[in-house]
Amino acid sequence: MKARLLLTFWICAACYASGQTKTAEELDQVARVASVMVDGDVCERILTPRAAQHLLKVDPRDQWAASDNFDVNHDAYIQIKKTLIRLGRLGPPHTDVNLWMPVPGDPSRIQVMIRNVNEISQFWTWGDLHQPMPPEMKEVLTTGKRKTVMQKPNFISVLAPVSNSLGDVVGLVEVVKQLVDDPHGNVK
Amino acid sequence: MSARILLSLLLMPLLASAAADLRWLPEHLRPDPFGGIVRADGPGQARETRIELSGARDGYVSCHILVSPQAGRQFTLTAELQGLELELFREWFHFMPSRKEWYPDALIPVKMPYSSVLPDPENKIENQRTQAFWLDIWIPKEAKPGVYDGKVVLRASGRTSTLPLRIRVLSAIVPADDVVIPDHNSYGTFWLNAQYPKSEDLFRLIHAYHRIFYEHRGTFHQLGYGHGGKVAPEFAPELTGSGRTRRIKSWDLYDRHYGPLLDGTAFANTRRGPRPIPFVYLPINPEWPASFLWWNEKGYETEFVNVVREMEQHFREKNWTQTRFELFFNHKKRYKAFPWDGDETRFPEDNRYFVEYGRLMKKAIPADSPVKWVFRTDTSWTMAQQFKELEGVINFWVAGSGMLSLYDWAPKLIRSRGEILWTYGSPPRVNDNSAAITSELLKAWLYGASGFVHWLAVSPGDDPWFQFTGGATALVYPGTRFGINEPIPGIRLKIQRNCVQDLNLLEAVKDRVDREELTRLYNGTKPNDWWTRNSPLLNRPPQDWNNADIGDALKDHRKVQRPKDASAWQRVREYVLKIAGGEA
Secondary structure: OHHHHHHHHHHHHHHHHHHHHHHHHHHHHHHHHHHHHOOHHHHHOOEOHHHHHHHOOOEOOEOOHHHHOOOEOHHHHHHHHHHHHHHHHHOOOOOEEEEEEEEOOEEEEEEEEEOOOOOOOOOOOOOOOOEEOOHHHHHHHHHOOOEEEOOOOOEEEEEEEEEOOOOOEEEEEEEEEEOOOOOOOOOO | OHHHHHHHHHHHHHHHHHHOOEEEEEOOOOEOOOOOEOOOOOOOOOEOOOEEEEEEEOEEEEEEEEEOOOOOOEEEEEEEEOOOEEEEEEEEEEEEOOOOEEEEEEEEEEOOOEEEEOOOOOOOOOOOOOEEEEEEEEEOOOOOOEEEEEEEEEEEOOEEEEEEEEEEEEEEEOOOOOOOEEEEEEEOOHHHHHHOOOOOOHHHHHHHHHHHHHHOOOEEEEEOEOOOOOEOHHHOOEEEOOHHHOEEEEOHHHHHHHHHHHOOHHHOOOOOOOOOOOEEEOOOEOOEOOOHHHOOOHHHHHHHHHHHHHHHHHHHHOOOOOOEEEEEOOOOHHHOOOOOOOOOOOOHHHHHHHHHHHHHHHHHOOOOOOOEEEEEEEEOOOHHHHHHHOOOOOOEEEEEHHHHOOOOOHHHHHHHOOOEEEEEEOOOOOOOOOOHHHHHHHHHHHHOOOEEEEOOOEOOOOOOOOOOOOOOOEOEEEHHHHOOOOEEEEHHHHHHHHHHHHHHHHHHOHHHOOHHHHHHHHHOOOHHHHOOOOOHHHHOOHHHOOHHHHHHHOHHHHHHOOOOOOOHHHHHHHHHHHHHOOOO
């Protein structure tokens, strides 16, 4: 009986691991394409000067000043958003592709710039306009190499660099999927 | 002589406590667990005299019953009243660690006779001396006007205490249609899983939430999609295909969810009777039913129009023609999924998206559709501009209550165009005085708005029972702790319901209402004071404002709309019943 249970457990674990590996490979393929397809010059134009000016300002009388002044250039935003949606469709069902950009004026921080329909990420803290740069993202921005991350249970992300026409890495994409999808997740 | 006085003095507390084991309080004076009145509502004293209440027909009257038996002894409470219907609720005292005080709010329905002991074994309050009960008395439409006598009876420690109960039923009937609808908003269904981990029937639970708000003269909204456009399966028909092949595959979950709400059968066996819900969110957002991938391309219009057209047809076939279906956008660009603000639009250039969706809706819906479609926006920063620029596009405005006070011209303009105006804000905390819940309703009535949205009304926090944060996002509670697998009401919800009844009566005689007297009774103000006139804020465009500026501009306004004390609405009620109640 015990042996049968152990065998069942082992089979399940093996299936899960193999599913995980397969998904990671699929996401990596998408991430590879994303590095080519996402236009870094356009990404750099998304944030408006007004939003950039307020992003790091701390107003003691108005804690929402940065959020209330967050604005984007619509054409640039829409162009990249559409590319991200297409990339998401290249991956397995319910794959999201998020764009992350360093915060101008503070290399220690990064901001998610565009999210997608499932609103999933291993890194985003809900509601944060910008946040401390995770070491994994710093590594991708520095080395220009893709990185697979499986920190948060049930999530797989592949981070891939986004470059501009000068060849500078100006941001990154997070290609992300939950191993078990939650149809009610993030409807809030 | 001195010995006799001494004896009397010694006996007095004993006699007093024996006589005072059954007392009552009017609804606006909330009791604490020690025989007093909560700090926010005081000063005041519980009464030992006859309970006397007056009310119109097809409505409720209410009060608190206070029971203070000897500690550790069982007590039994019951109430009797021929011809009217009684409902008894045990009041839960929530501990607020931030204030180190107990406030009653959640109401647990109990059957009469009700027996328990003090301190309440569940509420676990050290040295609790009083258990409070909320008594709802329902006056049916058919009740004959006149005086109805009954009693509240307490049996404890081998003795019986009685409080006579007298209800004066007035000839007036509370109008069925609410002049100001209190709306209770929520997001998705994930919170239901957290609050009801053992519940398997999601739709039964959702309908129970609609029912509790409906029974309390309110409505319930559940937004079915997230900021990125993901729609939970029970909030939308299932789609298939892409581009010209996109269409509705199945209505199964949608119909199971909404069918009983849209035909009114979910409200069978309620006192107000079965009626379709007056408003409902549509699942439409920038990512549904058309993919944002096709935005600005012909595919977006094709997907959008084809699916919305199918929805119109389905609603028409089902005869769901009494509910207003709301096109409403909740996303904000700060949440990073779309480039424009659908909610509380901050930048005027975003208005073009509303115009485009207005065009798409017009294209999708036949001009002679019997289904009621409305385009709603919740507006704050740029409301003045939106009221003008989006004329003919938006016809349901939900305006930030404070900011609307800057624009006294707006309600008239909106009404003249036949559009709907509501306001929005948050529920008051339990440690605000009990009349605080009436403030936004009175203001809406004074402004000519027909609804007020509590932006979140179902989220009482992780531990509302012993670590309560005040209830600024909840007017109901999960009943699971008490073996009730659905929501239970709070006192603030009951006070709100009774206030709406009064407003309905007021509206019925509005030509005879002295508004100056009304606001004077409420808090010593004049109706004109409820507007913020000539604010220097308006000398600059809204894009240059910040929250501190707004706070400064509306500082006086917040004071103006505050009820003077817990009795503020009681004074208004007496006025209402005097001019609109009729004879007993």
